[in-house]
Structure formats: structure tokens, C-alpha cells
């Protein structure tokens with residue numbers, strides 16, 4: 682996958698926008714809504730069957746995606762801030778809610794992410810957190826960054842996925 686060179690151009694996600702995608706168990710895209718296509722800058726055809734990591738921005742710390750996968754694989758919903766990379770190298774911030782959907786017989790059906798606009802204050806706080814996690818990742822490695830992420834969570838009284846999700850939603854006010 683050739684990655685676009687990141688630029689400082691930020692695309693605005695409007696309050697009414699709901700950016701939706703679905704994936705298989707590995708995170709490969711199986712569905713995107715029209716606003717996802719529009720803001721990403723990719724065609725629908727070039728997104729389908731690609732990993733969601735096509736959107737991965739280099740400013741995102743690995744610890745956030747580790748947290749995401751450790752929880753959604755177990756069927757726990759995750760609410761998390763994500764900076765995404767567009768086809769032209771620009772970016773947009775969202776607050777994503779990622780859920781596992783199951784078939785009536787209880788087997789895995791798909792994952793779905795619904796993404797909304799984020800507030801200026803959430804952007805400021807989360808950018809600073811992610812930058813510090815990324816700095817640790819680069820200087821001391823993935824495990825140290827993961828430990829730093831877990832410390833941030835416990836310092837903020839976050840002890841489980843419910844309190845994580847509530848904390849993230851409250852930050853967006």
C-alpha cells in the first residue's frame with residue numbers, strides 16, 4: 682500500500698456528519714457510507730476489501746489501536762479519538778464508536794465504526810496525549826508507550842471499558 686505523504690491540511694467533519702464503515706474480523710473494509718468516501722478522498726471501489734489501516738495516520742500511537750482490538754475482539758464497544766489520513770495526505774479527527782455485531786446464532790457478523798465530529802477542547806487534549814504516547818513509542822518502544830497509556834487511564838480513574846467510553850464521550854463536550 683503506497684501511503685500519501687501527510688500534510689497539515691485538516692478537513693472539517695461537521696456536527697451532522699456520521700462517517701460509517703463495517704469490516705470483517707480482520708478489519709478489512711466491507712461497507713462505507715457516502716460521507717466516508719467523500720472525506721477520505723478514495724473511491725468506494727478502492728476502499729472495499731482494503732484494511733482500515735489505509736486510513737492510519739502516522740500521528741496515531743499504536744497503543745490506541747492495541748486497546749481498540751483487545752476490546753472489540755471480546756465484544757466490548759470502544760469509543761476512541763482517531764486522526765485519519767486522507768488520500769491527498771490531509772487529515773480529519775473523529776470520535777469513533779466501534780462495535781462488534783453478532784448473527785442471531787451468536788456468531789461474529791462484522792465490526793462497525795460510526796464516527797462523529799470532535800470538539801476543539803477534545804482535539805487539544807487528545808492531540809497532546811497522543812503526541813506524548815508517540816514520543817514514548819519512538820524513544821522507548823511499543824510496550825513503554827502501552828504502559829504510559831495505561832497509566833494515563835488509571836490516573837483518570839478509568840478502570841474498565843465502560844469508564845473508558847464515558848470518559849472519552851465526556852471529553853467531547
Ligand SMILES: Cc1cc2nc3c(=O)[nH]c(=O)nc-3n(C[C@H](O)[C@H](O)[C@H](O)COP(=O)(O)O)c2cc1C
Pocket residue numbers: 702703704707708732733734735736737738741746763765779792793794
Ligand atoms: C470497524 C473498524 C474501523 C476502524 N477504523 C479505523 C479508522 O478509521 N482509522 C484507523 O486508523 N484505524 C481504524 N481501524 C483500526 C485498523 O484496523 C488498524 O488496527 C489501525 O489502522 C492500525 O493499523 P496497523 O495495526 O496496521 O498499524 C478500524 C478497525 C475496525 C475493526
